[in-house]
Amino acid sequence: MNSIDRLRKIFLRSLESDFSEPEWNRQPDSLYAPQRYILGIGGKRLRPILALMAAESMGRNALEALPVAHAVERFHNFSLIHDDIMDEAPIRRGKSTVHENWGLNTGILSGDALMVMAYKSLLKAPKSMIHDLFETFNQTALEVCEGQQMDMDFESLDRIEEGQYLNMIRNKTAVLIGCSLQMGSLIAGASKEVSKSLFNFGIELGISFQIHDDLLDAFGTLETFGKQIGGDIRSQKKTLLWIHFSNHQPETLKSIINSGSKNKVKEILYAMESTGSRAYVEAQRKKHFDSAITSLHNVKRNNCDTKDLESLANWIFDREV
């Protein structure tokens, strides 16, 4: 079994055993059932795996990083509950979303409680580390909110620059990935320098990850990606691909949109390909991935074992789903 699967198993076992603890069986159950539900319906478990792997890269037992692993997974799921409300999304990971099942109010409130549960998990770390961990976590939590707000603000803007978009996904997606690595290494005794390099590794990996997601939505195959291809194009979502194409080929875009064609999505995708937008965005994805690997080499120079982290980065880079 590879390390990714091994660490996922460790995390899932811990999650399941947690669910039978008093902490997860408080009253009213109507507040806690939605939290257990969203934590239980899966996902790649990327963030907790990264936290555990960062601890192992310091030569320590992954179990030491469990307080961090649960904190980042809880925070991530809090943000999913609230994001799904904001996006009016009925489905998440193939299941109905929390607000769809329990209504808006319980969606808001169980999300709030799940954020507190994240802080609660982090407080299980050794006392001497609490201050540094909370400082990192607070900063990350704020930046995630800022990223989500920027994303919403973008909806009403006519033109967005690439730099704005990259800043938005850095906050909305990448910082929590960086924070998972940083806190996972801190709790395992990493120096500030090493933990900062791991944070940077996570940031660049996270940006590459999000750009990849946008590319898969446009050019993935339905079979492997599991949702309708071109959904972002159809809703004119401002991904890096859309931003590059609309900023560089405004006339082409306008003429396709104003045409009577029934195949607009396909025509836009074709134009994105033929005018070089796809290649540009692919190159950006590669650039941030390479930058992530460079940060990882800084960590390696400090006598940390970064083999598994590099495998995981490659797995993320090569994924088709």
Add this chain to the structure above:
Amino acid sequence: MNSIDRLRKIFLRSLESDFSEPEWNRQPDSLYAPQRYILGIGGKRLRPILALMAAESMGRNALEALPVAHAVERFHNFSLIHDDIMDEAPIRRGKSTVHENWGLNTGILSGDALMVMAYKSLLKAPKSMIHDLFETFNQTALEVCEGQQMDMDFESLDRIEEGQYLNMIRNKTAVLIGCSLQMGSLIAGASKEVSKSLFNFGIELGISFQIHDDLLDAFGTLETFGKQIGGDIRSQKKTLLWIHFSNHQPETLKSIINSGSKNKVKEILYAMESTGSRAYVEAQRKKHFDSAITSLHNVKRNNCDTKDLESLANWIFDREV
């Protein structure tokens, strides 16, 4: 100037000076403006005053408790933003609510960020106290969410027992008042025993405070209370008064509701008075107030100066608004 006004002034001065700090001027402003707005539109500032006063009762400078004072005020205002969404309330403290001004999504998100800002303020406490403060705060934050969920769950129940109601207001209202006192004293070096007695004082005071609120809504005068009297009765809100009356006089209540009368609210209020429900609830308010004062005497026996806290309790007990 009495201590309440003096401490409110200290808090408000600190709040205003904070607003010009980088912490309150991050981007996007669309996320931070709603937070500054709700923190700025007033209220009694009861929780931060209690935190500062608790520190003074330990013989320390109130300023030492500012990290706690801001944390509890931020958390309280986070809960107001989200509660107003759940209650679909357009007005708060005579001004339009956050979601009314900025929409649902920014309401959810700026509330989330304000909760993080509460944790951020608490982290400014001396390092040696962080663990205890966060433990207290996490527990309180969860109980506030639990109380709000109970309150929502009550809406769909036919009959609620007094014990359930008291448990709900303990969580929704009283624990944050208790927590303000507990953390304000902890940061000023109080022992666990003293800080726990102050917590209990706050719990009982908070329960008495909430029962008082319900009584004022029913029997206050429009002039002093500032909102329409009998609003809770009109919406059949399950206050202690309503619960006692409907559990003890179900037939009387039914006959008024089913009558064609245009003065149902007045008739219910009259019946609550004549059947003893009002007197019962007034006695409950007094009972919890007396219990609060008893807890305060425990604190006094530990050489703390509880004079101001007792004045504040009396001010709360005697208020007409």
